[in-house]
Amino acid sequence: MKRGEILDEKILVKKAIKGDNEAFLALMHSYEEALYRTAFSYLKNEGDSLEAIQEVTYRAYKSIKTVKEPTYFKTWLIRIMMNYCQDVIKKSKREVLEERILSIQGITEDFTFLEVEEALLTLSDYERELLHLKYFEEVKIKEIAVMWNTPEGTIKTRLHKALRSLRARFEEKGEVKSV
Amino acid sequence: MFEEEKKKLEQRKKSIDQVEVSKDKLYSAVQSGFEKAKKERLLKRTKLIKRSSWSIGIVAILLISFITSVNVSPAFANKFASIPGMERIVELIKQDKGLTAAVENDFYQPLNLSQNKGGITVTLDGVMADKKGMVIFYSVHSKKKNLPLEIDYLKLNNEYNRELPVSDTTFWSSAPPTIEEKVFSSMMTLETYENHILWDGNLLWSIGLKNGDKVEQFQIPFKLKKTDVVSKTIDLNKEVTIEGQRIKVERVTINPIRAEVKLKIDPNNSKKIFSFRNLKFINDIGDEWIFNNIGTAFRSIDGNEWTISLQSPYLNNSDNLKLVFGKIEAIDKDDAYILIDTESKKFLKQPEESIFTNLEVENNKVSFIMDVQGDYTMLVSSSFVDNEGKEFFIKYDHTNPMPKVRDVNGSLMKTAEKGIKLEFELPKDSIENPLRFELHSYPTWIEEDVEIEIK
Numbered sequence: 001m002k003r004g005e006i007l008d009e010k011i012l013v014k015k016a017i018k019g020d021n022e023a024f025l026a027l028m029h030s031y032e033e034a035l036y037r038t039a040f041s042y043l044k045n046e047g048d049s050l051e052a053i054q055e056v057t058y059r060a061y062k063s064i065k066t067v068k069e070p071t072y073f074k075t076w077l078i079r080i081m082m083n084y085c086q087d088v089i090k091k092s093k094r095e096v097l098e099e100r101i102l103s104i105q106g107i108t109e110d111f112t113f114l115e116v117e118e119a120l121l122t123l124s125d126y127e128r129e130l131l132h133l134k135y136f137e138e139v140k141i142k143e144i145a146v147m148w149n150t151p152e153g154t155i156k157t158r159l160h161k162a163l164r165s166l167r168a169r170f171e172e173k174g175e176v177k178s179v
Numbered sequence: 180m181f182e183e184e185k186k187k188l189e190q191r192k193k194s195i196d197q198v199e200v201s202k203d204k205l206y207s208a209v210q211s212g213f214e215k216a217k218k219e220r221l222l223k224r225t226k227l228i229k230r231s232s233w234s235i236g237i238v239a240i241l242l243i244s245f246i247t248s249v250n251v252s253p254a255f256a257n258k259f260a261s262i263p264g265m266e267r268i269v270e271l272i273k274q275d276k277g278l279t280a281a282v283e284n285d286f287y288q289p290l291n292l293s294q295n296k297g298g299i300t301v302t303l304d305g306v307m308a309d310k311k312g313m314v315i316f317y318s319v320h321s322k323k324k325n326l327p328l329e330i331d332y333l334k335l336n337n338e339y340n341r342e343l344p345v346s347d348t349t350f351w352s353s354a355p356p357t358i359e360e361k362v363f364s365s366m367m368t369l370e371t372y373e374n375h376i377l378w379d380g381n382l383l384w385s386i387g388l389k390n391g392d393k394v395e396q397f398q399i400p401f402k403l404k405k406t407d408v409v410s411k412t413i414d415l416n417k418e419v420t421i422e423g424q425r426i427k428v429e430r431v432t433i434n435p436i437r438a439e440v441k442l443k444i445d446p447n448n449s450k451k452i453f454s455f456r457n458l459k460f461i462n463d464i465g466d467e468w469i470f471n472n473i474g475t476a477f478r479s480i481d482g483n484e485w486t487i488s489l490q491s492p493y494l495n496n497s498d499n500l501k502l503v504f505g506k507i508e509a510i511d512k513d514d515a516y517i518l519i520d521t522e523s524k525k526f527l528k529q530p531e532e533s534i535f536t537n538l539e540v541e542n543n544k545v546s547f548i549m550d551v552q553g554d555y556t557m558l559v560s561s562s563f564v565d566n567e568g569k570e571f572f573i574k575y576d577h578t579n580p581m582p583k584v585r586d587v588n589g590s591l592m593k594t595a596e597k598g599i600k601l602e603f604e605l606p607k608d609s610i611e612n613p614l615r616f617e618l619h620s621y622p623t624w625i626e627e628d629v630e631i632e633i634k
Binding site: 036058 | 189195198206212541
């Protein structure tokens with residue numbers, strides 16, 4: 001994103017916080033695709049992901065006044081989405097993960113993908129959120145630190161811990177297979 | 180370190196980036212979420228507020244406005260055709276049989292005093308007063324470019340601009356209106372505090388009109404002419420039993436503007452009474468005097484003493500008058516509260532056929548919906564108590580700050596389905612589930628209808 005665009009966005013966010021509906025909609029439309037991908041990474045199907053967009057737009061509008069750092073608006077939205085998706089997944093735990101994933105066209109053959117998804121699901125919400133922000137949304141550690149009001153060093157340590165947990169899951173899987 | 184894990188995560192991202200979706204579908208998903216959010220307007224300054232707010236030692240309860248049509252007699256219409264602005268006043272009070280009769284019988288004092296500022300003219304049309312209360316009629320004339328205007332405040336003070344022993348009951352049952360017409364007329368209603376007599380003499384009336392961010396104040400001094408109106412007080416001390424609930428009608432006081440009924444409820448009753456919103460006077464020739472939008476009700480904190488004011492049968496054309504209770508809003512005392520568990524996200528206790536729904540706990544916020552079906556009355560107390568007895572008040576945008584109480588931020592919203600959504604933050608202090616809210620209103624009724632002879 002160019003510098004000018006960032007500035008424009010900041011103005012839009014400020015307007016939206018003040019109750020400007022046009023500004024809010026402009027922002028939502030500019031992030032709808034990013035939000036969709038986040039939703040899809042959790043929910044794995046189009047219908048649920050579109051519903052998630054609707055719900056997140058609703059929630060964002062309701063709590064727009066709580067945005068503290070206009071610069072991090074996108075990440076603020078992504079987090080609302082992640083919270084929503086985590087809730088949805090918890091509510092529908094009985095559904096078999098594999099079935100959801102297998103319904104995705106083009107990805108079904110990809111074994112790595114399945115493996116990663118399964119491993120991610122066994123992590124805590126926090127660890128999953130952290131890995132998702134860093135490696136999916138490509139949010140900088142500094143930004144995560146500001147948002148969570150936690151020192152950067154701590155975030156780095158936790159990120160390592162999350163990666164370690166992920167590795168442990170992969171290894172577990174491997175062992176099971178080799179039996 | 181962890182290169183392989185990182186690589187796998189990146190691959191995951193690439194896979195999902197390949198997923199395609201139609202722009203149109205995304206666009207409409209955002210739009211429909213936005214529409215849904217917009218429909219749930221924040222409830223501000225409506226009757227919900229008053230119903231749950233505290234005033235000096237008493238809980239004020241709001242009652243619903245009823246609209247009945249009372250035709251104005253031709254004699255009445257002719258009599259006032261000559262007084263400026265009178266047709267607007269007739270329009271304002273035509274739903275109130277008591278006030279109409281009061282105007283017909285010369286209790287109305289025309290004033291017609293104006294003040295003009297920046298294209299807005301405020302006129303004090305006239306006033307009506309008795310021992311217990313006062314009604315002030317006013318109009319706002321403005322050029323179209325000044326509209327809309329909001330009524331920021333209404334005040335009645337003594338001539339030195341000091342407060343009088345009165346409570347303003349004007350906007351008890353509805354939000355202050357937004358003035359959108361070039362000529363707007365309305366009235367301010369006041370009641371004196373118990374055992375006080377309304378100021379007699381020089382008074383100062385003020386109105387604040389808000390246009391954008393700016394509030395313009397208009398002040399009009401006037402002299403109130405003393406009227407020797409005698410209150411009719413009827414000591415009854417009659418006890419009635421309605422579906423097993425004992426209620427004593429202690430006294431009825433009838434003034435030209437309002438009539439006041441004092442009730443005492445037996446503390447041993449099995450039901451908690453929420454309101455007597457169907458209380459009315461009737462006579463044998465078919466006249467009715469009911470609660471209307473300026474009727475008020477006070478009850479003591481323990482809920483056992485009620486003072487209810489309604490339209491006045493001061494000028495009754497019959498020699499007979501009855502007080503009728505109608506349906507009484509009440510619930511068994513054992514059911515007069517709800518319990519919420521924020522961990523299991525469940526109502527642990529709620530009335531049978533409950534209209535409480537959609538309990539959600541998320542991001543430290545608790546919310547639930549009261550399915551009031553368009554009757555926007557707050558059903559629960561403005562505070563809750565946790566299992567250890569800690570009380571937390573819910574602070575809304577419009578609540579006055581309350582010192583020395585634990586509070587949490589909250590909001591009330593209208594939902595698209597005509598319900599009320601209550602949302603509040605979980606306290607920062609640790610709380611012990613469940614949380615208990617007292618019911619303040621609930622649509623369950625004592626159906627039996629009881630009448631009492633007044634005279």
